[in-house]
Amino acid sequence: MVKKPVEAPQADYAQRYGFRDAEKPLFRARLGLSSEVVEEISWLKGEPAWMRDLRLRALEVFRKKPMPTWGGDLSGINFDDIYYYVKPADHQVRNWDDVPQYIKRTFDRLGIPQAERQFLAGVGAQYDSEVVYHNLHEELVKQGVLFLDTDTALREHPELFQQYFGTVVPPADNKFSALNSAVWSGGSFIYVPEGVQVTVPLQAYFRINAEKLGQFERTLIIAEPGSYLHYVEGCTAPIYSADSLHAAVVEIIVKPGARVRYTTIQNWSTNVYNLVTKRAVAYQDSIMEWVDGNLGSKVNMKYPAVFLMEPGAHGEMLSVAFAGKGQHQDAGAKMVHAAPHTSSVVVSKSISKDGGRSSYRGLVKVYPGSVGAKASVRCDALVLDDESRSDTYPYMEVEEEQASVGHEATVSKIGSEQLFYLMSRGLSETEAATLIVSGFIEPIVKELPMEYAVELNRLIQLQMEGAVG
Amino acid sequence: MPQPLFVIEDLHVSVEGKEILKGVNLTVERGQLHALMGPNGSGKSTLAHTLMGNPHFQVTQGRVLLKGEDILSLPPDERARRGMFLAFQYPVEIPGVKVRHFLRMAVKASKGEEPSVTDFRRQLFEKMALLEMDRSFSERYVNEGFSGGEKKRNEILQLAMLQPEMAVLDEADSGLDIDALRAVANGINKLAGPQMGMLLITHYQRILNYVEPHFVHVLFDGRIVRSGGMELAQELEAKGYDWIAGEAAV
Numbered sequence: 001m002v003k004k005p006v007e008a009p010q011a012d013y014a015q016r017y018g019f020r021d022a023e024k025p026l027f028r029a030r031l032g033l034s035s036e037v038v039e040e041i042s043w044l045k046g047e048p049a050w051m052r053d054l055r056l057r058a059l060e061v062f063r064k065k066p067m068p069t070w071g072g073d074l075s076g077i078n079f080d081d082i083y084y085y086v087k088p089a090d091h092q093v094r095n096w097d098d099v100p101q102y103i104k105r106t107f108d109r110l111g112i113p114q115a116e117r118q119f120l121a122g123v124g125a126q127y128d129s130e131v132v133y134h135n136l137h138e139e140l141v142k143q144g145v146l147f148l149d150t151d152t153a154l155r156e157h158p159e160l161f162q163q164y165f166g167t168v169v170p171p172a173d174n175k176f177s178a179l180n181s182a183v184w185s186g187g188s189f190i191y192v193p194e195g196v197q198v199t200v201p202l203q204a205y206f207r208i209n210a211e212k213l214g215q216f217e218r219t220l221i222i223a224e225p226g227s228y229l230h231y232v233e234g235c236t237a238p239i240y241s242a243d244s245l246h247a248a249v250v251e252i253i254v255k256p257g258a259r260v261r262y263t264t265i266q267n268w269s270t271n272v273y274n275l276v277t278k279r280a281v282a283y284q285d286s287i288m289e290w291v292d293g294n295l296g297s298k299v300n301m302k303y304p305a306v307f308l309m310e311p312g313a314h315g316e317m318l319s320v321a322f323a324g325k326g327q328h329q330d331a332g333a334k335m336v337h338a339a340p341h342t343s344s345v346v347v348s349k350s351i352s353k354d355g356g357r358s359s360y361r362g363l364v365k366v367y368p369g370s371v372g373a374k375a376s377v378r379c380d381a382l383v384l385d386d387e388s389r390s391d392t393y394p395y396m397e398v399e400e401e402q403a404s405v406g407h408e409a410t411v412s413k414i415g416s417e418q419l420f421y422l423m424s425r426g427l428s429e430t431e432a433a434t435l436i437v438s439g440f441i442e443p444i445v446k447e448l449p450m451e452y453a454v455e456l457n458r459l460i461q462l463q464m465e466g467a468v469g
Numbered sequence: 470m471p472q473p474l475f476v477i478e479d480l481h482v483s484v485e486g487k488e489i490l491k492g493v494n495l496t497v498e499r500g501q502l503h504a505l506m507g508p509n510g511s512g513k514s515t516l517a518h519t520l521m522g523n524p525h526f527q528v529t530q531g532r533v534l535l536k537g538e539d540i541l542s543l544p545p546d547e548r549a550r551r552g553m554f555l556a557f558q559y560p561v562e563i564p565g566v567k568v569r570h571f572l573r574m575a576v577k578a579s580k581g582e583e584p585s586v587t588d589f590r591r592q593l594f595e596k597m598a599l600l601e602m603d604r605s606f607s608e609r610y611v612n613e614g615f616s617g618g619e620k621k622r623n624e625i626l627q628l629a630m631l632q633p634e635m636a637v638l639d640e641a642d643s644g645l646d647i648d649a650l651r652a653v654a655n656g657i658n659k660l661a662g663p664q665m666g667m668l669l670i671t672h673y674q675r676i677l678n679y680v681e682p683h684f685v686h687v688l689f690d691g692r693i694v695r696s697g698g699m700e701l702a703q704e705l706e707a708k709g710y711d712w713i714a715g716e717a718a719v
């Protein structure tokens with residue numbers, strides 16, 4: 001068939017997101033991981049002793065824990081060849097004009113200041129290890145909402161911080177949460193007071209610039225009873241031949257009757273290992289929703305969890321993963337029912353192309369006594385060619401008889417009759433396949449705010465170009 | 470003499486090694502409506518799909534000329550851009566894709582430029598009114614959960630939006646109740662013009678009470694065995710396809 005020439009997707013990524021800045025950082029910790037590096041990070045940040053000690057203990061845990069033998073292939077990570085802390089700027093500002101020129105150029109190019117003006121209530125921007133910009137609408141400040149970078153929160157709100165930090169994801173939870181706890185830097189801290197509704201999204205943007213960087217942001221969100229929050233995060237990085245590591249920890253506390261929606265558009269370059277621990281605890285009649293778009297990274301291992309602790313709590317996970325050439329998306333969800341009449345819904349859509357591999361790995365756990373708990377898991381995979389692969393690992397541990405747990409999984413290909421139908425209307429083969437893929441993920445995309453829906457569809461389109469046949 | 474719009478010459482087509490069309494010849498001029506009738510399995514849809522370029526069907530012999538150029542080596546999208554259209558007997562579902570989004574892409578792809586939102590919307594609602602379709606229909610996902618009749622209307626809606634030069638309608642009438650049949654027939658009559666050629670594939674004379682063809686052809690066992698005017702359709706209706714079978718056997 002006749003095909004129009006197209007750019008390689010990675011070339012397009014390079015132009016849109018993959019550019020790099022050659023500027024020297026203000027400070028860079030020496031290569032590799034040691035207790036000296038950990039202490040140095042803590043000292044530079046002027047942290048209290050309890051945090052320094054927590055970091056050092058976490059480092060020990062990290063060293064003792066073996067690498068996971070399931071999920072993605074992590075053998076390419078060399079922990080000695082990573083910079084654990086790179087500080088780009090002297091201090092954080094609340095005005096884009098005050099961001100150092102070279103950093104501002106990056107965020108301008110990514111459209112972040114523009115997005116803030118148009119449709120966001122607050123923005124945080126992290127560049128390598130530190131948050132360089134942070135701002136929140138006056139309105140929300142007056143209502144007592146806190147939206148800070150996590151380092152500032154530790155300095156300015158120590159009691160609140162200490163009360164919750166590490167309670168949802170303890171350092172010893174897994175090897176990478178231990179690593180994060182040892183060297184964490186940046187991330188978002190959000191506190192929404194009782195009854196306050198943050199209807200316009202807050203966004204954080206994470207940018208890796210330096211080569212061989214490890215980015216270890218730490219996010220903590222506390223939603224007081226009856227409050228509402230929609231938080232969005234995005235991320236990109238330049239394309240380097242050496243690999244980078246991103247190991248974040250996200251902890252969320254959803255108090256009774258509160259609702260939190262956490263949306264991620266993950267678009268790392270394909271040299272980034274993305275190993276993230278995200279977990280929420282949800283109390284009585286609260287709602288926790290994860291909306292997760294995974295397009296980038298080399299190996300992505302991410303299983304956002306909701307612990308449903310009290311009656312009526314509801315957890316939701318809507319995810320899209322796209323595994324292109326050389327990518328392994330090992331993503332899923334974990335729903336833990338620990339109280340009666342809790343409910344959870346998981347909808348996962350994955351697309352594999354050009355030898356990419358996507359896996360759904362999920363756990364539904366229902367503890368005894370969770371009478372009337374309801375859980376449903378639905379995984380749909382679309383495999384675009386014969387070299388690509390899709391797997392499903394849905395673990396179910398149901399210890400309560402009066403609970404209903406459902407699981408459905410489908411694997412499909414793009415039907416030749418569908419392609420023919422669309423092509424008979426003038427669409428090229430690539431356009432037709434892209435349209436079918438965008439329809440496939442529509443149930444998730446329609447949950448996103450319009451700007452992000454457009455963005456996600458555009459990213460999928462980039463991935464699809466030059467793809468089929 | 471001006472060049473004919475559309476010519477099928479000695480077309481032989483096989484599916485999975487089995488010959489289905491065994492030498493079809495047909496010429497359609499602009500402004501002409503041809504009806505193609507024939508029993509189940511005679512090869513009508515095979516012909517329709519082959520004309521549009523479905524790669525599942527292998528042409529083993531013959532030519533298909535659109536405005537004088539052989540289109541058989543072209544992919545379906547290129548044929549569409551050159552003015553071909555096929556209304557499907559069994560339109561497929563495209564889950565998650567809204568009718569209006571699909572139509573906009575189709576119009577853009579076949580016309581080569583993006584229509585303005587205002588123009589597109591106006592045109593869409595105008596054509597939907599013509600086919601007595603509710604506007605909310607354009608928000609539904611393409612063919613997903615559509616009734617048989619809704620699928621057929623949706624095909625004619627696409628015809629209306631794309632305004633091709635040569636349209637093949639594969640059983641646009643089957644499965645329609647009387648009101649839907651009238652709406653579809655009405656649409657076809659309004660859309661057919663002096664510039665368009667149409668090949669209307671049908672089993673029954675029923676739709677021909679509303680849409681009057683200039684020519685009627687009967688396809689039997691991969692060949693056109695009879696051609697004539699409306700009277701042929703009436704004769705078929707009265708005598709059934711067994712009559713043709715009897716004749717063809719002779």
Ligand SMILES: Nc1ncnc2c1ncn2[C@@H]1O[C@H](COP(=O)(O)OP(=O)(O)OP(=O)(O)O)[C@@H](O)[C@H]1O
Nearest residue numbers: 484485489507508509510511512513514515516558
């Ligand atoms: N994909 C296929 N694989 C095998 N045989 C096929 C295929 N498509 C069509 N055929 C065969 O080709 C012959 C013609 O089928 P076709 O669909 O063209 O008939 P038709 O005239 O459109 O029938 P109907 O009136 O039922 O729509 C039939 O014998 C059918 O079984």
Ligand SMILES: [Mg+2]
Nearest residue numbers: 513514515558
């Ligand atoms: Mg047929």
